[in-house]
Amino acid sequence: MLDTTFLNHVNQDSEQTLQLCYHCHKCTSGCLVAEDMQYGPDQILRMVQLGEKEAVLQSADIWICASCETCGTRCPNEIDIARVMDALRQMAYTENIPVAEPDALKFHKLFLFLVQNMGRMHEASLMGVHKLWTMNLFSDLDSGAKLILKGKIPLIPHPIRNRQQIKKIYEAVNKPSVSTQPEERGQPGE
Ligand code: SF4
Numbered sequence: 001m002l003d004t005t006f007l008n009h010v011n012q013d014s015e016q017t018l019q020l021c022y023h024c025h026k027c028t029s030g031c032l033v034a035e036d037m038q039y040g041p042d043q044i045l046r047m048v049q050l051g052e053k054e055a056v057l058q059s060a061d062i063w064i065c066a067s068c069e070t071c072g073t074r075c076p077n078e079i080d081i082a083r084v085m086d087a088l089r090q091m092a093y094t095e096n097i098p099v100a101e102p103d104a105l106k107f108h109k110l111f112l113f114l115v116q117n118m119g120r121m122h123e124a125s126l127m128g129v130h131k132l133w134t135m136n137l138f139s140d141l142d143s144g145a146k147l148i149l150k151g152k153i154p155l156i157p158h159p160i161r162n163r164q165q166i167k168k169i170y171e172a173v174n175k176p177s178v179s180t181q182p183e184e185r186g187q188p189g190e
């Protein structure tokens with residue numbers, strides 16, 4: 001079933017104008033993970049334009065996207081597709097759509113937890129806890145060990161001093177927002 005309000009909601013949440021996309025395919029041809037996606041970024045945008053909400057929010061593509069922003073820099077219409085993907089993930093999560101890539105959701109949650117509690121990312125903690133949580137213990141051990149030996153991944157975390165400020169940011173963004181209330185969003189064509 002098509003949702004005629006979907007395009008407006010995604011535009012609103014991502015602060016983009018997806019009607020500008022004319023499907024030149026430049027975003028997908030530059031996307032480093034497009035091969036692992038079912039649709040790819042330009043087709044996801046097409047589906048949003050058409051109101052295919054269910055298929056988009058159930059798609060693994062929105063979780064496979066690594067938010068690298070390559071697509072946005074290639075887009076002739078300056079559409080920030082990484083931001084669109086972010087809005088779609090948030091929408092899927094808020095609406096309790098089963099996540100097609102649960103390990104990616106675990107990654108997002110851990111990332112936010114570490115930043116909330118330390119004020120910055122600590123890659124070794126993220127890697128270790130994510131491996132335990134997903135029971136994916138032995139993948140990438142070689143590259144992980146090399147990065148640690150080269151000093152690229154510090155083993156000891158160094159939290160920032162004023163973590164209260166980070167806490168305040170989290171409290172502010174976790175406040176219910178008007179744009180997350182479907183009945184209060186703009187109507188199609190507005
Ligand atoms: S590069 Fe921009 S205009 Fe081209 S398909 Fe992707 S989003 Fe659409």
Ligand code: SF4
Nearest residue numbers: 031065066068069071
């Ligand atoms: S932001 Fe996502 S969709 Fe865009 S190029 Fe990077 S991985 Fe691909």
